[in-house]
Amino acid sequence: MATMRDVAALAGVSAKTVSRVFNDDPHVRPETKERVDSALRELSYVPNTLATTFRSGRAPVIGVAVPDIADPFFGAIAKAIETLAAQHDMSVVITSLGDDGTREPRIVQSLLRQALSGLIIAPLSHDQSYLGSWTDRTPLVFVDRQPTGVLADSFTEDDHAGAHQATTHLVGHGHVRIGFVGDDASIPTTSGRLAGYRAALDEAGIEADDDLVALGAFDRASAAAACTALAGLADGPTALFSSNARATMSLVPLIRTGGLTVAGFGDFPMADMLTPAITVVDQDPAALGTLAAQRVLDRLAHPQRRYRRRTVLPVRLVERESCRSRAPRG
Incomplete structure (x- = not known):
């Protein structure tokens, strides 16, 4: 050789x-x-990649840790990271964190002990202070959710503005009883979207009703249970705002039969092909992944350069049939 x-x-x-x-x-x-x-x-x-690793102390590998790689949103982020990494002769190793935030520190630190060139993470837990000892050794970049307890770069979407825009859109269709379906209000993305939803109602002069907020929608069964609880109210919702694509996908069977007007945060494959096609707040996961990977590469090339730590990407509403010509009941 x-x-x-x-x-x-x-x-x-x-x-x-x-x-x-x-x-x-x-x-x-x-x-x-x-x-x-x-x-x-x-x-x-x-x-000789191995020799390069020995000289630099880093493997030419970017680690990626996301809640669920099967989720189309996180899958698109990972694909964008892989694409940019490949252009720089680097590999990517991906792990799913699952839905138990207490497991995050063990999984992530196990990944970091592989002497990665950088780590991109969409965290689950409420505290990332366990990464404090790693910040001077490895470029850390957060996507979708900002870090807590550690100073690191982050690329997120405008959760508050997107939820506000979607809820205002539903109000514009004549709805005053608008339900909110989400997973866990302690997750920063969900809490930001819940705040945007409530702010839009307040601006429209509609009193927020906590009975219309259904959390715990993590899969099809729990999403169905959340909707059943809302439908069982004496004065139930005429429209729903779903706070993430996973919850919206779980609601598809109910959307088709329940006649509710629906807007969801986050597009997903085939959302525009369903009957009715789903109105969404469109994110750009590919941009998140590309920006995060580029920041890792930039920090490797210029470790002393100053960068903007927090970057918030805009989102936009894409109206489809699930919000068109659907007048409130009653």
Whole structure:
């Protein structure tokens, strides 16, 4: 197997120059780069990744920890990270945190002990202070949810504004009894969306009714139970705001038969093909993943540079049939 010294000898340059060419250093002269590239091809040179790891103390791997990789939203984030990582000859290792926040520290620290080049995480627990000892060693970037108890970069969506926009949209269709369906109000995304929902009602002069807030919708069964509880109210909702795509997907069978106007936070595959097609607050998980991966790469390349720690991405409402021509009952 050819070595970097073999390439350097054939090209008539130093091993350091070969390394600079291989890493796309823009300051290498074009004629030198051409000679080195020719030597690389002729010798079929493959970089010794293990040696690189030993020299830098890091594996050329970005870790990704999300609640559920099967969730289309987190799957899209992971795919975007993989795409950018591959462009920089890096690999990605992905783990699902599950739905038990107490397991997060053990899972994440086990991942970090693999000497990763960086970690991108969408946390579950309410406290990430356990990562404090890692911040000086490994670039940490949070997506979808901001960290608590540790200073780190984050890329999130405007949860409050998106929920406010969707709820205002439902009010604009004549609804005053609007239900909220979500998972856990202690999760930052859910709490932000619940606050946006309540703010929109307040601005419309509609008194918020806690009986219309149904939490615990984590899967189809619990979502169905949440909707059944709302439907059983003496003065039930005529419209629903679902606070995440997982809950909205779980509600699909009920949307088709229940006749409720529905808007959900987060698009998902086939949402526009359903009957009725679902009105959503559209996020951009690919942008979240790309930005997070780029921040890891930037911090590796320029560890002393100052960066904006918190970045909030805008969201937009996409109206579909689940909100059109559906007048309130009664």
